[in-house]
Amino acid sequence: MRNRLTIASVLASGALAAWSAAVAAPLRIQVPADIRSLDPGVNRDNNTDGVVLHMVEGLVAYGEDATPKPLLAERVDVSPDGLSYTFRLRRGVKFHNGADLTSADVLWSWNRYMDPRTDWRCLSDFDGRGSVKVTSVTAPDAASVVFSLEKPTALFLTALSRTDCGMTGILHRDSVRADGSFDRPVGTGPFKFGAWKRGEFVRLDRFADYAALPGKRDGYTGAKRPLVDEVRFLVVPDPATARTGVMSGAIDIMPDLDSSAMTELKDDKRADLSVIPNMGLVGLIMQTRDPVLGNVTLRRAVAAAIDKPEIVAAATEGFGKPNGSVVPTLSSYHGKVQDEDIAYDPAAARALVAASGYRGETIVMLATKRYPSSFNTAVVSQQMLRAVGLKVEIEVLEWATQLDRYAKGTYQMQAFPYSGRMDPSLSYETIAGPKDRQPRKLWDDPGVQALVDRSMVVSERAERQAIFDALHRRFLADVPMVMLFNGIASGAAGAEVRGYASSPTALPRLWEVSRAPAPPPADPKGPTCSVSP
Amino acid sequence: MLRFALTRIVMAVPTLLIVAVSVFVLIRLIPGDPASLMLGDLATPASLADLRTRLGLDQSLPVQFAIWFGNLLRGDFGVSINSQEPILPLIVSRFWISAQIVLVAVLLASLAAVPAGVVAAWKQDASLDIGLVALATLLLSIPTFWLGLLLLLFFGLKLGWLPVVGYVSIGDDPWRGVLYLVMPVTTLFLHEIGVLLRMARASTLEVLRLDYITHARAKGLSETAVLWRHAFRNAFGPTWTLIGLVLGNLLGGIAVVETVFTIPGLGRLLVDSIFARDYPVIQGCLLFVALTYVLVNLVIDLCYPIFDPRVTAQ
Numbered sequence: 001m002r003n004r005l006t007i008a009s010v011l012a013s014g015a016l017a018a019w020s021a022a023v024a025a026p027l028r029i030q031v032p033a034d035i036r037s038l039d040p041g042v043n044r045d046n047n048t049d050g051v052v053l054h055m056v057e058g059l060v061a062y063g064e065d066a067t068p069k070p071l072l073a074e075r076v077d078v079s080p081d082g083l084s085y086t087f088r089l090r091r092g093v094k095f096h097n098g099a100d101l102t103s104a105d106v107l108w109s110w111n112r113y114m115d116p117r118t119d120w121r122c123l124s125d126f127d128g129r130g131s132v133k134v135t136s137v138t139a140p141d142a143a144s145v146v147f148s149l150e151k152p153t154a155l156f157l158t159a160l161s162r163t164d165c166g167m168t169g170i171l172h173r174d175s176v177r178a179d180g181s182f183d184r185p186v187g188t189g190p191f192k193f194g195a196w197k198r199g200e201f202v203r204l205d206r207f208a209d210y211a212a213l214p215g216k217r218d219g220y221t222g223a224k225r226p227l228v229d230e231v232r233f234l235v236v237p238d239p240a241t242a243r244t245g246v247m248s249g250a251i252d253i254m255p256d257l258d259s260s261a262m263t264e265l266k267d268d269k270r271a272d273l274s275v276i277p278n279m280g281l282v283g284l285i286m287q288t289r290d291p292v293l294g295n296v297t298l299r300r301a302v303a304a305a306i307d308k309p310e311i312v313a314a315a316t317e318g319f320g321k322p323n324g325s326v327v328p329t330l331s332s333y334h335g336k337v338q339d340e341d342i343a344y345d346p347a348a349a350r351a352l353v354a355a356s357g358y359r360g361e362t363i364v365m366l367a368t369k370r371y372p373s374s375f376n377t378a379v380v381s382q383q384m385l386r387a388v389g390l391k392v393e394i395e396v397l398e399w400a401t402q403l404d405r406y407a408k409g410t411y412q413m414q415a416f417p418y419s420g421r422m423d424p425s426l427s428y429e430t431i432a433g434p435k436d437r438q439p440r441k442l443w444d445d446p447g448v449q450a451l452v453d454r455s456m457v458v459s460e461r462a463e464r465q466a467i468f469d470a471l472h473r474r475f476l477a478d479v480p481m482v483m484l485f486n487g488i489a490s491g492a493a494g495a496e497v498r499g500y501a502s503s504p505t506a507l508p509r510l511w512e513v514s515r516a517p518a519p520p521p522a523d524p525k526g527p528t529c530s531v532s533p
Numbered sequence: 534m535l536r537f538a539l540t541r542i543v544m545a546v547p548t549l550l551i552v553a554v555s556v557f558v559l560i561r562l563i564p565g566d567p568a569s570l571m572l573g574d575l576a577t578p579a580s581l582a583d584l585r586t587r588l589g590l591d592q593s594l595p596v597q598f599a600i601w602f603g604n605l606l607r608g609d610f611g612v613s614i615n616s617q618e619p620i621l622p623l624i625v626s627r628f629w630i631s632a633q634i635v636l637v638a639v640l641l642a643s644l645a646a647v648p649a650g651v652v653a654a655w656k657q658d659a660s661l662d663i664g665l666v667a668l669a670t671l672l673l674s675i676p677t678f679w680l681g682l683l684l685l686l687f688f689g690l691k692l693g694w695l696p697v698v699g700y701v702s703i704g705d706d707p708w709r710g711v712l713y714l715v716m717p718v719t720t721l722f723l724h725e726i727g728v729l730l731r732m733a734r735a736s737t738l739e740v741l742r743l744d745y746i747t748h749a750r751a752k753g754l755s756e757t758a759v760l761w762r763h764a765f766r767n768a769f770g771p772t773w774t775l776i777g778l779v780l781g782n783l784l785g786g787i788a789v790v791e792t793v794f795t796i797p798g799l800g801r802l803l804v805d806s807i808f809a810r811d812y813p814v815i816q817g818c819l820l821f822v823a824l825t826y827v828l829v830n831l832v833i834d835l836c837y838p839i840f841d842p843r844v845t846a847q
Contacts, residue, residue, distance in 0.1 A: 030698075033805060034797075036571075036615055043617060045571065119587055121572065124579035164575055198616065199627070199797025200700050236698050236795045237805075240682055245698040248690045400565030400810055407569050407576070418574050430574070438578060 025515060026203070026230040027497070029253045029508055030242040034199050034235050039182045040166025041113070041120050046419075049163045050255070050507040051202050051233050053220065055096070056169030056187030059087045059106065059145075060161050061220035065332050066279055066422045066504055068157035071213075071221045072101060072170055072188060082152030082459060089143045093211045095172040096192035103139035109170045110137050117180075122165035131155050131429075131456050154459045158423045163505050167220065190226040190511045202233040217512045219504060227499070227514035246271050246492050252515075253500055255491040255508035258372040259317040262490050271492040274502040275319045279328045279420025280487025281427065282315070282374055284365070284381060285442050288480055289435060290412045292361050299479040301352035302413075303342040305388040306381060312485045315376040320485045325472050326427040328486045330504055333424045337469040342476055349388040363392045366414040370399035377484060378415035409439030417487065420505060424468045425455040431481060443480035538835060545827040552823040553605070556816050557598055560807075566590070567614050567810040588614055601816065610820075611813040615806070620817040624799065628784070628821065631791065631798035633703070634714060635783040638721035643776055646726045650733025651768070654741060655760055665730060673727030681720045681793035688716060698795050717794040721787065725779055732775045737768040769840050777833030784829065785822035 031050065037043040040056045061071040070076060073087040093101040113120040114127065114134075126134050133150035140146060149156060160168045172186040184193045190210045194203035206226040217223050234251065236242045243261055245251030247270050257265065257273075265271045284302065286293045293299060308322035324341030327334045363385075367378035378394050385392045392413070397405070405411045421427040432448045433441035448471065455467040475481075491508065493500035499513045568584040569576060585591045589600070604611055610620035646669075653665040689697035696713055703710030740746065741764055749759045788800030799818065806814040 034616070037617065043571075043615075045573075116583075119583070121580055121584070124577055124583060129579040130577060164573075198618070198623075199802070234699055234795070235797065237801065238792045238795070241685060241698055241793055241795060244682075244685050244690050248693065248697045250689075250697040250699070398565075398808070400570050400808065401563070403569055403574070404564040404566055406574070407566070440574075 025228070026232040027228045027252050027510060027513065027515070028232050028234055028250070029255060029510065030236045030245065030251050031202075031233045032235075032237050032239070032242075032256070035196070035202060035233075037182075038185050038193065038196065040169040040171070040185060040187075041122055041164065042118060042166070042182070044121065044164065044166065046507065049166070051204070052185060053163060053167055053169075053189070053507065054191040054204055054231070054510060055185045055189040055193055056166060056171060057189050058160055058167035058169050059089075060157050061167055062161050062163070062422055062505065063219040063221055064217075064330075064504060066219070066328070066330055066420075067332060068161040068422075069218065069221045071167075076157065078459075083149050085147045085149070085156060087145045087147070089145070090211065091143065093188050094209045095174075095188055096186050096207055097172055097174050098209070099172055099174075101170065101188055102142045103145045104142070105172060106145045106170055107137060107139050108173050109168075112171070112176075113168065120165070122159070122162065122168070125159050125165070130159075132159055151457070152459065153456055154464065155423055155425060155456055158426070161220075161422065163220070163507060190224045191231060194230065200235055204231045204233075205229065217501070217509070220509070224511035226511055228510075231510045243492075246494055249494055249496075252494045252497050253491060253508065253510075253513075254493075255502070256506065257490045257492055259315070259319070259376065259488075260372065261492070262319060262488075263317045265492050270495055272495065272497070272500070273490060273492055274500060275488060275490040276502050276504065277321065277329055277486040278489040278502075278504050278506045279330060279422060280506070281326055281328070281418040281421075281483060282377060282485050282487055283416065283418075283481045283483040284377070285406075285414050285416045285431075285481045286479070287409060287412050288442065288444065288478075289409070292358070292363060293412055295356050295358075296478060297352055298356035298358055300342070301349045301356060301358075301388065302385060302390070303476075303479050303482045304345050304349035304352060305384050305390070306482055306484070307344040307384060308341070308484055311377060311380045311384070314380045315373045316485065316488050319488050319490065320373070322484065323486050324476070324483050326431065326475065326481075326483055327424040327468055327472065328420070328427070330486070331424060333465055333468050335465065335469070338472055340472065340476065342479070342482075346388055353389050358390070360391055363390060364412050365392055365394050366402050366405060366411050367394050367396055368399045368402045369396060371417045373488065374415045374417040381415065407440045409435060409441075420487070424464075425452060428452045428455065428468075428471055443475075443478065445474075445478065448474055448478075538831060541827075541831050541834070545824070545831075548827065549820060549823055553602065553816070553820055554598075556819045557601065560810075560812055560815050561594065563810075565810045567812065570810055571614075601813070605820075610817040613806075613811055613814045615809050615811045615814070620814055623802070623814070624817055624821050627797060627799040627802045628825075630700075630702075630796060631787055631800060632784060634717050634721060634790070634796065634798070635780065635787060637714070638718045639725055639776065639780055639783065641718070641722050642725035642729055645722075646729035647733045647769070647772055649726075650730045650735075650772070651737045651760065651765055653730070653734045654737035654768075655756070657738060662734075666734065669727040669730040669734075671727070672723050673731070675724070676789075677720055677724050677787075678789045678793050680723060681716065681790055684716045684720060685793065700794075700796050713794075713796075717787075717790050717796055720790055720794075721783065725783075728779060729772060729775065733768070733772045736771040737764055740764045740768040743767075766840060770837065773833060773837070773840060777830050780833075781826040781829040784825050 031047045033047055035048040035051050036045055040052045057071050059073040060068040063069040074090045075088050077086040112118050124130050126132050132153050134147055135150050136148045138146045169187055174186045177183045190207055191204035192207045194205040196202045206229045212225045213222055215222050242254050246254050266273055286299055288294055312320045312322045323329050325338035327338045365378055367375050369375050382392045382394055429452055431442040432452050435441050435444045451467050451471055455464055458464055489502040489506040491502045496516045503509050568581055572580055613620055649665055653662045656662045685697055688695045695715055701709040701713050749763045788804045791798040791801040803818040
């Protein structure tokens with residue numbers, strides 16, 4: 001009996017040691033470029049957001065279905081007139097320096113963001129120049145914050161949740177130095193800042209006092225337990241090197257695979273793929289003021305010439321699904337109407353080409369190799385368009401140049417990848433608008449603009465859905481763009497990694513991720529969790 | 534010698550001035566806007582205007598140039614648009630990382646290629662010569678990124694001897710630091726050995742045909758003495774010049790090797806800055822590269838008399 005006990009205790013301590021070692025070993029994640037800063041929503045890009053949002057959290061955050069849900073707020077109460085939002089803060093939430101989260105911190109963070117000296121990139125979205133104007137923010141008690149708006153909007157919580165705004169993350173005032181300059185993020189996220197060696201890596205350490213929500217992981221909210229002691233974002237610019245790193249075990253997670261990497265790794269036992277559609281939009285955008293493509297009949301011919309299932313299969317190596325609407329398939333507003341699309345019909349396309357009066361003019365399609373799925377889209381579409389008699393040439397540009405041409409509207413056609421918009425209003429706002437003032441807009445139609453503006457104000461779901469349905473039908477009629485598919489968020493995790501899943505925002509999420517052996521189950525009772533063995 | 538060096542340095546000033554103006558103008562001729570890139574397709578006119586003002590991009594080009602050049606004269610290279618870091622320390626820190634790879638690789642390549650080139654010339658048309666020339670041509674023909682990936686796959690992935698990704702400074706951990714440098718140094722070494730071997734062979738062949746070599750042989754000197762005492766010293770000049778050019782080129786950036794092996798060196802900084810349209814860093818890097826090129830070649834010229842007494846630094 002004593003021997004059995006001894007063996008059992010040896011086995012138990014061995015398992016404990018293995019678990020401790022797995023927790024202690026850093027989780028290494030590839031990033032293709034160094035981050036720009038640690039300041040949420042200020043000097044940022046997607047890489048920066050992907051790192052910073054492990055340290056800071058906002059009052060609300062996107063869920064898996066791209067709708068804003070409470071995170072630091074326990075609940076959000078909206079006044080009947082839609083002009084007042086009251087956020088009740090969760091109790092027991094601590095900052096990385098041990099201080100409790102209070103409404104004073106929310107006020108301080110908000111005032112800092114709204115100070116033009118902070119250079120918050122989303123300032124213009126809240127000061128009245130965009131869709132929202134916050135007129136005042138008050139803290140009636142230590143656990144409540146009230147935001148007052150000038151006029152009702154359906155996009156306030158969506159705007160607060162935006163990842164490129166740093167989730168309007170709530171920071172402790174220890175985040176800034178005595179002179180007011182930013183030092184490091186002292187937030188409430190599951191990981192706290194460890195070190196940043198420029199050009200090499202960023203190290204984040206587990207925040208032991210993290211106040212995790214119960215339940216499952218849900219986008220950027222829900223369960224967010226830190227299950228490893230350290231995560232390390234390694235700057236590895238070359239994708240081939242990163243793939244080799246995943247295969248050799250030198251890298252645990254490669255969060256953004258291109259299509260060739262997906263093909264290479266999908267049958268490799270050394271890596272697990274996680275592929276989901278994201279909120280990005282990939283399509284062929286057309287300049288409606290171009291002498292050739294200004295002709296709507298010709299644009300309809302372009303749409304009818306595109307075999308979307310084939311193009312999507314080729315561009316995404318079979319991982320993507322066609323979507324003819326700018327409302328992403330993940331969105332709760334993507335319904336039956338959004339599934340309506342212009343059918344692939346080469347004969348009809350040829351007839352439309354003839355009817356349009358097209359006389360064989362060359363149409364130049366811009367493309368970039370920076371985004372392989374977008375480039376593949378251009379190559380395959382070119383062949384389909386040529387098959388119906390359109391003389392299409394591809395001009396390959398470096399991304400900065402293509403973006404510049406997009407912003408200036410100086411193009412005929414582009415295979416263009418839009419980053420994710422979390423609300424259909426924002427998707428339509430991206431493409432619709434006056435070209436005279438904003439040359440990047442694709443669809444200059446006052447009637448459409450009025451519908452888009454209306455969709456930003458009403459919050460009643462059925463009315464919004466009706467607006468989006470109407471917009472989609474007009475989109476198919478006017479064809480300012482041939483929408484093809486939503487982007488793919490695809491990551492690869494090494495065989496030892498447990499729990500990694502790509503996110504709809506395509507940013508890496510390292511909470512609820514561990515190494516083998518699996519972590520002990522979470523305490524289902526308490527809102528906080530412990531990861532100690 | 535001092536006067537020669539000073540004259541060369543003074544002569545470099547107009548070169549650097551031309552580089553400064555050209556870089557400033559040319560980089561702005563490339564389409565693309567750093568503010569637009571930073572904000573991406575989510576940019577609104579208001580946020581774009583705010584950022585352009587903050588970055589000083591709303592000012593006219595002559596004003597931007599005057600500010601940048603004025604700061605440059607005071608030794609201030611400015612601040613990176615991307616990372617908000619002061620540029621000169623950033624460049625210097627990245628330069629040292631590149632330099633340790635380049636210097637070791639070129640030194641090893643020179644030590645191997647020069648004797649091999651001389652021997653190949655000595656044994657002209659023999660199988661040793663043919664073999665060495667074929668090897669040099671092969672090494673020269675292999676692109677460095679492909680060679681680097683092959684090394685990664687074999688020594689990193691298959692054998693697991695060397696780290697595949699990451700970088701550790703030798704100052705932080707000498708042993709691990711060296712391990713991380715083995716493959717990038719080997720890649721450059723193998724590539725440069727081809728370049729230098731061919732030059733050493735060609736220049737030795739040229740010298741071996743001269744009358745004074747025939748004279749030395751006629752005096753009854755051994756082949757070894759003829760080769761190393763008479764032929765080598767006179768043939769080394771062109772190779773030494775090439776070493777200088779190679780060093781100057783490589784110190785200016787080994788972006789491909791640095792990208793494959795995830796080395797945060799100067800080349801990668803420059804390439805990343807070009808993609809991000811980080812104008813101040815691009816300008817700073819290119820000026821620094823031009824200055825390095827001038828200085829390396831000055832040092833090479835000053836060393837000439839050591840190898841060839843006929844050359845003086847006057």
